[in-house]
Amino acid sequence: MTATLADVAARARVSPATVSRVLNGNYPVAAATRERVLRAVDELDYVLNGPASSLAAATSDLVGILVNDIADPFFGIMAGAAQSEIGGGPGAREKLAVVCNTGGSPERELTYLTLLQRQRAAAVILTGGALEDPGHAAAVAAKLGRLAEAGARIVLCGRPPLVLSGAGSGSGTGVRPAGPVAATLTFDNRGGSRRLTEHLLALGHRRIGYVAGPEERTTTRHRVEGHLAALADAGVAPGPLVHGSYDRRSGYDATLELLRLDPSLTAVVAANDTVALGACAALRDRGLSIPDDVSVAGFDDLPFSTDAVPALTTVRLPLYEAGARAGRLAMGKEPVPPGGIATVHGELMVRGSTGRTRA
Structure with a gap:
């Protein structure tokens, strides 16, 4: 059964009006209350539907970039490069890039994906390493699947290919690549x-x-x-x-x-x-x-x-180059690599902090 706004309110123990305020962001709400509401949205997989969907569709020019810590240059460089490629270009509509800072929290990662689904995001880019937890990986894959079904392009940047346990591909490995991911740029x-x-x-x-x-x-x-x-x-x-x-x-x-x-x-x-x-x-x-x-x-x-x-x-x-490529892939400006996966290699940079051991 599709969750309703009233279901979210009941789960979060708040009024429907409070849920609406949190989701629309048009009224100040206490941080603890906001977290409860977003957690309920995530747990119930609440998405606007019915007559309200036309409002959500108006935000289809939104692109979400998920990072663990925007203050970390590793993520900031990739997010900035991706954002530089997210735009209309000649004859195309402009896109709005929104950086979603998860703080390394798996719960926040899932919540952001739910909110991006609700906003009918045109594309989603997930950066950095993934959490080694089969349950979380399956939950992420499920949410990416819903986003892809709604027409969003999904790009992983700096992550290993997403796999689902227990869904054998016939090879006997018990895993298969997650279908909703359009392209993966994985670091070696x-x-x-x-x-x-x-x-x-x-x-x-x-x-x-x-x-x-x-x-x-x-x-x-x-x-x-x-x-x-x-x-x-x-x-x-x-x-x-x-x-x-x-x-x-x-x-x-x-x-x-x-x-x-x-x-x-x-x-x-x-x-x-x-x-x-x-x-x-x-x-x-x-x-x-x-x-x-x-x-x-x-x-x-x-x-x-x-x-x-x-x-x-x-x-x-090459963090900037990888982020820029992720942005182009998310916008359909660059062809998807063969098999959907490209490995990004590193280069050894020898400088003064290493030297020979003393005899």
Whole structure:
């Protein structure tokens, strides 16, 4: 049965008028109340229908760009590049790009997809790694399917291809690509991480610590897998590994923990460049020199990487180029890649933060 506005009001324990105010955004509502209403909208999959659908159709020039953290340059660069490509162009209608900041919350991600469906979005771009949770992946795929059925183009940028568990394709794998996704631009995080660790091994490092990102994110797993594969190929035992957030503070704290676990470390690989800055600060506070005592490497090649002291060795992901391409795909300005999937490779950038181990 299709959910009604009254159903949402009952679930959120508010009046129908309050639900309308939250959804229309035309009246101030307390943050806690707004969250309850949006959660109810998501749980009931509420979408305008009937006579009201004509109002929603008027917003079909809307394009949603979902990011985990707009303050993180990784996401800001991709969102800005995508937005630069989202427009009318010669003879076409202008489009309005809206950046939806999930804060890394899976609930907010689903809620935004529901609201974009309600607004009859022309396209949706999802950026960055995905949550490693089959239930959430299935829920995302279901919402993308409804968006696609309504005519929206769906693009994944910096995510692995979306798959559904338990829906075998006849290959015996038990998974199949999610049909509603029009195009996927997936980053080669494994390959980039492998090359980074191979670089450190070539410099003589054998005691390498790793500051990883959140355990539940695909980006984290893929980068760790590339690192471990390089070590295994070289016959080198893995060093200590500590998980944390993708921020500077996490890099600082995790590096102190790595030094506690193994004071003889000669290199630290960080989940990304921001984490690497925290790692560098922790090493300096311990009186260690970079790279003479400990080498440090990051990932992504964010704009500040070349200005760090010393400049960071990292893997450059073409974030702007990928975001711009996602925008063109979302607007139908560029053909979908063969099979709907294109792999975006990284480039090893060797700078002053890594050097040979001391004899």
